[in-house]
Amino acid sequence: MQINVDIPDELALRLNPLQAQLPKILELGLREWTAQGESGFSGLADVLEILASLPSAEEILALKPSHALQQQVEHLLAKNKTVGLTVEEECWWQQYEYVEHLVRMAKARALLKLKAS
Numbered sequence: 001m002q003i004n005v006d007i008p009d010e011l012a013l014r015l016n017p018l019q020a021q022l023p024k025i026l027e028l029g030l031r032e033w034t035a036q037g038e039s040g041f042s043g044l045a046d047v048l049e050i051l052a053s054l055p056s057a058e059e060i061l062a063l064k065p066s067h068a069l070q071q072q073v074e075h076l077l078a079k080n081k082t083v084g085l086t087v088e089e090e091c092w093w094q095q096y097e098y099v100e101h102l103v104r105m106a107k108a109r110a111l112l113k114l115k116a117s
Helices: 009-035 044-052 057-062 067-082 087-116
Strands: none
Touching: 044 087, 057 087, 067 087
16 A cells, blocks of 8 residues: 655655665554553553653552553464564564563562562
8 A cells, every 4th residue: 555645854854765664664653652641551662761760669560561562462472373473573572572571670679679678
């Protein structure tokens, strides 16, 4: 399908060398756009922003994935069991696993901190 979109000249100049990657760029942007406004994790970038804000131990322990993120994960798990993941989906899955690992480490440290106080 072909879609025509009017964009600012500056953005067009930035996107011109990335024409072959435009579908992937749009997909990633759409995922983040769709996830905006969700409670908990609205996307992987948001998880890192939450952790970077140095939340309290209680806030770290209360972190949970948004409904949208949980659905994406469940979809990828099911797809991986049946037909397998595309290269792009595999890349997204690896990013998710890394962020999940960071969250688990943060939760473990938060629990230790609470038990020590």
